Amino acid sequence: MSTTPGGSKRNSSVAHIEEDESSEHIHSEHVSDHVLPESELPTGLKRHDSLDIESAKIRGHHGHHDTKDWGVILRLAFQSIGVVYGDIGTSPLYVYSSTFTDGIKHEDDILGVLSLIFYTITIIPVLKYVVIVLRANDNGDGGTFALYSKLCRYAKVGLIPSEQPEDREVSNFQLELPGKRNTISSKVKKSLEQSNFAKFALLFAAMLGTSMVIGDGILTPSISVLSAVSGLKEATDTMTEGRIVIISVIILITLFMVQRFGTDRVGYSFAPIICVWFALIGGIGVFNFIKFDPSVAKAINPKYIIDYFKRNGKDGWISLGGVVLAITGTEAMFADLGHFTVKSIQISMGCVVYPALITAYSGQASWLRKHQGLVADTFYKSAPDALYWPVFVVAVMAAIIASQAMISGTFSIIKQSLSLGCFPRVQVLHTSDKYEGQVYIPEMNYLLMIGCVLVTVSFRTTENIGHAYGIAVIFAETLTSGFMVVIMLVIWKTNILLVLLFVLVISSTEYIYLSAVLYKFGEGGYLPFSFAVVLMFIMCTWNYVYRAKYNYELDHKVSREAIKDIVVDSNIRRMGGLAIFYSELAHGIPPIFKHYVDNVPALHSVIVFVSIKSLPISRVAPEERFLFRRVKPNELYVFRCVVRYGYTDVRNEKESFEKILVENLKNFIQYDYGTEPQQGRIGDDDVAKLDQAWRTGIVHLVGENEIVSKPRSSIGKKFLIDYAYNFMKRNLKQSYNVFEIPHEKMLKVGMTYEL
Template identity: 40%
Template sequence: MVDSIFCTMLLLLQKKGVSQDLILAYKTLGVVFGGLVTSPLYVYPSMNLTNPTEEDYLGIYSIMFWTLTLIGFVKYICIALNADDHGEGGTFAMYSLLCQHANIGILPSKKIYTEEESLTSTQPVVAGRPGRLRRFIERSIIARRLLLLTAILGMCMLIGDGILTPAISVLSAIDGLRGPFPSVSKPAVEGLSAAILVGLFLLQKYGTSRVSFMFSPIMAAWTFTTPVIGVYSIWRYYPGIFKAMSPHYIVRFFVTNQTRGWQLLGGTVLCITGAEAMFADLGHFSKRSIQIAFLSSIYPSLVLTYAGQTAYLINNVDDFSDGFYKFVPRPVYWPMFVIATLAAIVASQSLISATFSVIKQSVALDYFPRVKVVHTSKSKEGEVYSPETNYMLMLLCVGVILGFGDGKDIGNAFGVVVILVMLITTILLTLVMLIIWGTHAVLVALYFVPFLLLEGTYVSAVCAKILRGGWVPFAVSVALAVVMFGWYYGRQRKTEYEAANKVTLERLGELLSAPGVHRVPGLCFFYSNRQDGWLTPVLAHYIRNMRSLHEVTVFLTLRYLLVARVDVKDRVAVRRLGPSGVYGCTIHYGYADAIDFEEEDGLAGQVVGALREHVGGEEAARVEAARAAGVVHVRGKMRFHVGKDTRLFDRLLLGFYEFLHSTCRSALPALGIPLQQRVEIGMLYKA
């Protein structure tokens, strides 16, 4: 009924010319805000209150109201959503944005090259006079590494959030069975919750758009019914609840409870669950649609729902352990149980989608081992699905439910990731303000200082719960950080070896003119990851052993830029490399772009088309003839040779990198290249 009314209203508005953002805002309910709007299911049960009083509840509601207002509305809706990178959000998108405007990345900052530009230019495009902060970070390798580590930790914490949100949301909803039926055991609740989550993860392959279309009616019903019950509870139990919006109730709460009040912050922070996922999910929708949905539906719904819960608990002070279902009137208990369960399933979607987004960003920027990333929408490049990530999340979510078995214990772990990732966003957003936006220092201080104090206080409270379940997100984050660092270290050592043993264009000419080396018919794509005007050592290894090179050879580089998207006209850049029939080609892609060469004429067709435009005449005909003679894709497969003189640190890290490299996906299958056209040339690099 609610869905029908909403859709009819949208159709009428659309006929009158109202923006499509309204329809998109409706769809965001099913994906972006799930974790945020279902937080009333588990906030009060996670607090472990002891003999609470009316003043305690008023103080708690005041804390939640101002947390939602300051962090949810002011920080994310008004400020953070503007720090997008071509429509992509999240900590890695902000790091990418910083790398584009300053030379602060660990890996060389990347830009789009034209035919006239030298391939030795690797500086980012920056405007204006650099400030002292930017100059300091650019000159300090320690500061640059800390910045990268901060972005990595933010991404890892968000993934930890993606593990815990589905677990605590579904488990808290299904636990409602034990109210009317006390005989239902906890293992039965855990088993049913795990089964529901498995079903949800199996749906992910159909894409965010299809899932959101199915889920939006559920979340619309949830955001409509819970505040209605909240208003009823306010009228029946405590009509004066909104006086708690005055901040002085927060002061009274801490003066009265002191250390105990500080400890309870670990539970109140859960009211803002899902705000970071809202930012990370930006690539799936749009800034305006998220803002419309939040201000018109989510924010008022949460304010009224928490007010109703608090009003009920003031008159039933000992019911906090089941703070949601107890405040639901008996006549509508079962309908609300069904809606709550379905809403909890939807809540999981926002974090799952956000996890797919950040994994795709880190893979594209070569900070994470390659996993399969599928674009599930032809119109929105930000909608992605990763099978490996999906099933790993599924196993971890089920493991958390079966391992903890209690929403209170999961809440201890949950608060840690919720606030730490928000603190990281605050730090990165401050750097964006100073380095990119050029915001006045006074305005930056008005943002940074209050949010640092607010979130820093929350961090101090949740860290006390590390030993009571909070270690879980840290363990996951550390494991992911080790994987990312091991991959990054191996890639860096590989780059260093190739730089020391590079093949220049002059050296290439010498190799081709050596006795016994022949040019054979056909078109060869020789893959390289260098954009510095020189080629990798595996080329010399190939020519010396094969004693030949194809008549037309294109040294091809797939270059992922630190931007979200690259215009089609700028994607393929070609140039001559000196020896006859030898060319260089760079294909530029942003981390939000799809690489799909199975359509149209394939990879060979796109590159040959660019070559025809570049060379023309007889040379173009020669390229076409070589393509007709046969196409082969040559890829070097380099491994590190760890000798007895290799340092122990390198033995461990490079051994770990080799393990990751051997288990991750190859780059070529992702390009749709026929198996019979692939050739791999092995070579050992000395560690």
């Protein structure tokens, strides 16, 4: 698990838990999906959950996602302009030059390309994302990871057997589903749950989407900054390609070096600049449209697309690799949804971004009708001379903003991958107390910087980078479409004819573009695949060992009978203090506990087994974060605790985890004994014993597991476990760093796992 402890309120709701001897060994996959609320349970009848929990029902904490206040919505719409649209907004810098790489061969080719741009922007960003995909948000959060998590909640397609029935009682766990039954939906869901291949395919697709977005985080700064800086060629003849590259590299290095200081969610800071940018490109577009050739408006007729392909054949198909750059950053609308609302994104796209982009491309097309030989420098040459410097300055600022948004997005998606066990543990620093999504990952920051510099120096022109950029963009979008088809069939229970229409209109359009960008594989298109291969190897290796390790602990967990025998064993000395054993195992006690006792025959007066667990939801309310159970008899003073986080949750740095844990444990004890006066007195005694143990001293016991392959393992398995996984583990953060455990209170327990 990647998430770190914390984030609880002092007066949190506490679950009432009673020990059930038969409950612990019943895994959640053997329990009905539907769990009755407490009011519907017969008197005296207990649920057989993994923790036998009766969770309190509270309102979900979804922030502004459900707001109906139009003042808030409009304010968020304004803020979203600065965060979401920097990438797609800077596309007019290079689309025409990337499309007509060999020059314009026929005057009407301009109309054909403009028509392609118009319908591509209308079909994919507007129709697919704004109208359809945004509705698939996960409690206000978006992105490929959110889609995968949503599927894992509705269908049992997760590969880690850590599900617990009480997880479904978290306030934002439940999905709002159509009331109608659907035979196709039931069949598809059943097929997914029964097929290991389907489960692996979904996880693989989620990881591949993550890899492509990370690749996008390398290519966006390179192409955006390079294309903006290239405008200096218009100011002076001495500005050579080499000098442009050097200036771009300096800007990129500076951009990455300031990441460590953190960047607050940039709504009010960046939105005015991007608004000025859209006003400039839209205004210049209207000016050029009126001045040069208003007849380009007839490009709204798709006939010009057909004529374009008839004239150019294969070359026209290849040129689609440039047209697709008009929709770069579209995925950001969905991925950054968590900081805004669906309505705010829809308003900003419909009222500002879409009109500005269409007028910008139309104006450039009008200008090109009179200046066909200058297509390589369309953007800056089409701007009026009097506006050159304002346009240049705002273009560079917009490029930096677009780059910043993608870098921040890359950090966020890596943090999400950590919670799925799909990425090696890295240091995640939260850089803002005001905005909960702002994180900085030092290791990835420097890797991204090196990648951006190498790409800029090696490829040198936006045309060459564009070949790679197009693949990263369209590949991520096709993966989102694939997830959407599954969600429409399984969760939304959409009519099969509408699903087919989605595939025919949207998915087929994306696959046509994908085929075109793959044609340029040898001219730079291999770059995102190279990134993806390396990242996928890292992610698949880590996830494979992560799952194998979890299943090993599940198979070798310590039974409750053994725990009781250990605790009451007279040869094992009980000493004062509180001991916290950390584990990722959500079901039972990990084998490392018995290993510890066998080597150190002494136990503290109060023992708490803590499992840090990520749920397939974006966030867990602090009131629902801690689940406790008490191991019987009570005189043992042994507790189990599952601490649940969503994949976007951040830890509370204001209080230490041990303090939050102890306070919640006190509340649990008091609630557990609070029904009868006499029992209440017993509860007070137990709280006093817990306080005494805490004051005496606390020790955090963390497993330092050595993972090795079995002696008779295959060569491939030996390589993955003994070399690849252990190399990553040795060179990256360990669990105790991630959990922020004080070193002076930490005790590492070593144990070898043969997988």
